[in-house]
Amino acid sequence: MKVAVIGTGYVGLTTAVSLAMGGHQVIGIDLVDSKIAQLRQGRSPIYEPGLEEALVSMLGQGMLDFTTKIADAQEADVLFVCVGTPEAADGTANLSYLEAAVSDVQSLQRVAPRSRVVVIKSTVPVGTGDRIASELRESSDLHIASNPEFLREGSALQDALQPSRIVIGTADETAASVLEKLYEGVSAPRIATTRANAELIKYASNAFLATRISFMNELARLSEALGTDITTVARGMGLDSRIGPEFLRAGVGYGGSCFPKDTIALLQLAQQHGVSLSILDKAREVNATQPIWFLQQLHKRLPDLAGKQIAVLGLAFKPDTDDIREAPSLKILEALQKAGAKVAAYDPIASPAVRAIFPQVQYADSPAQACQGAHAALLVTEWKECVELDWKSIKASMESPLLFDGRNAWPSTQLREAGFFYTGVGKS
Ligand SMILES: NC(=O)c1ccc[n+]([C@@H]2O[C@H](COP(=O)([O-])OP(=O)(O)OC[C@H]3O[C@@H](n4cnc5c(N)ncnc54)[C@H](O)[C@@H]3O)[C@@H](O)[C@H]2O)c1
Numbered sequence: 001m002k003v004a005v006i007g008t009g010y011v012g013l014t015t016a017v018s019l020a021m022g023g024h025q026v027i028g029i030d031l032v033d034s035k036i037a038q039l040r041q042g043r044s045p046i047y048e049p050g051l052e053e054a055l056v057s058m059l060g061q062g063m064l065d066f067t068t069k070i071a072d073a074q075e076a077d078v079l080f081v082c083v084g085t086p087e088a089a090d091g092t093a094n095l096s097y098l099e100a101a102v103s104d105v106q107s108l109q110r111v112a113p114r115s116r117v118v119v120i121k122s123t124v125p126v127g128t129g130d131r132i133a134s135e136l137r138e139s140s141d142l143h144i145a146s147n148p149e150f151l152r153e154g155s156a157l158q159d160a161l162q163p164s165r166i167v168i169g170t171a172d173e174t175a176a177s178v179l180e181k182l183y184e185g186v187s188a189p190r191i192a193t194t195r196a197n198a199e200l201i202k203y204a205s206n207a208f209l210a211t212r213i214s215f216m217n218e219l220a221r222l223s224e225a226l227g228t229d230i231t232t233v234a235r236g237m238g239l240d241s242r243i244g245p246e247f248l249r250a251g252v253g254y255g256g257s258c259f260p261k262d263t264i265a266l267l268q269l270a271q272q273h274g275v276s277l278s279i280l281d282k283a284r285e286v287n288a289t290q291p292i293w294f295l296q297q298l299h300k301r302l303p304d305l306a307g308k309q310i311a312v313l314g315l316a317f318k319p320d321t322d323d324i325r326e327a328p329s330l331k332i333l334e335a336l337q338k339a340g341a342k343v344a345a346y347d348p349i350a351s352p353a354v355r356a357i358f359p360q361v362q363y364a365d366s367p368a369q370a371c372q373g374a375h376a377a378l379l380v381t382e383w384k385e386c387v388e389l390d391w392k393s394i395k396a397s398m399e400s401p402l403l404f405d406g407r408n409a410w411p412s413t414q415l416r417e418a419g420f421f422y423t424g425v426g427k428s
Contacts, residue, residue, distance in 0.1 A: 006080065017157065082121045102132055253290035306341070310376050
């Protein structure tokens with residue numbers, strides 16, 4: 001099939017590459033000239049394992065191309081809308097990029113009218129797909145479906161190729177059958193439903209995962225007070241098949257481009273309908289305070305941080321991505337700077353993006369370099385290279401051997417035996 005993907009960010013680029021790998025002829029469209037120029041040369045503007053190699057291969061096979069002009073998508077049977085829906089000032093989803101993409105689709109229809117399926121992959125408030133369908137119906141032969149995306153940054157391509165489920169939200173038979181055909185070769189459970197249900201499935205999934213994380217983070221505070229070990233508690237909970245082991249890790253809180261904005265957008269949507277989602281509201285509150293709670297553990301050991309050198313290991317919101325949107329590291333760096341600490345940070349990929357926000361921080365070339373002369377080291381993102389360290393030489397190079405493990409990923413017993421003062425999250 002001939003497919004156009006509007007918006008070539010994390011979701012759009014991954015969608016474009018994975019559909020090309022599935023044998024479809026794909027054109028990716030973005031507003032940003034430099035991004036398109038880079039993509040055409042086979043360079044990925046984002047870091048995702050395996051994505052650049054697949055991009056190069058699909059370009060080479062002639063299955064994929066990129067453009068800044070919607071008019072170049074004239075031959076497309078299917079148009080995927082993958083533009084951003086960031087948080088607006090009032091917490092609702094900012095739909096201005098989506099509106100612009102829809103008006104691009106309308107102008108394409110004017111230039112080259114024909115039957116097309118428009119697939120909304122961006123995460124949008126319930127009712128958006130129906131509204132767009134009624135707006136576009138007047139203009140022509142367009143068939144609208146909601147097909148929310150569930151990929152995880154850090155394993156985006158793999159998730160797109162082997163999705164946990166494919167949700168096709170539409171009552172339009174043409175849209176449903178075209179999408180079924182498009183995803184024919186992908187083995188995953190299907191949910192065929194209404195556009196509104198599909199939209200709510202996406203928000204509800206993210207809200208639930210965010211709530212699980214906050215539940216464990218709040219429980220970790222109790223675990224700290226009780227002297228119990230939250231990692232063992234989580235393991236014991238996760239073996240219950242009704243609970244499952246995923247998303248039970250206590251840490252410094254969730255971040256990224258989805259959970260923070262999607263939880264507030266869902267709260268706003270509920271409020272507009274006179275419904276209170278109090279559990280989700282509390283989950284956000286716990287998340288907002290979790291990095292600060294973590295830093296209180298550091299303050300207990302080093303009450304005056306002024307002039308102290310602190311190593312911060314990991315800056316991206318999670319490992320294997322360069323995305324720093326709403327990363328807990330940003331709150332941690334801000335608080336450390338406010339307290340007068342000298343910060344040396346390390347991240348294998350995300351340092352340049354963080355440097356633009358915190359130019360005063362020193363950016364090290366390795367975790368070991370960041371730890372040199374440090375009064376304490378903090379693990380904020382559990383990149384492999386920040387977890388597997390030569391502890392003997394780290395200990396020898398630190399000013400004082402204080403470790404604060406914000407991801408419960410360092411080997412606590414081994415480190416305590418080696419003479420470090422080790423504090424995890426909820427494992428005193
Ligand atoms: N990032 C994720 O992990 C993830 C996962 C699932 C769903 N989502 C959802 O998918 C959507 C996209 O997220 P993202 O992280 O890929 O965003 P992003 O910010 O990485 O990418 C959006 C891209 O759209 C482009 N764009 C904006 N308006 C355009 C227009 N009119 N025409 C062409 N290009 C345009 C931007 O230049 C940018 O490159 C959001 O709604 C998000 O909530 C994201």
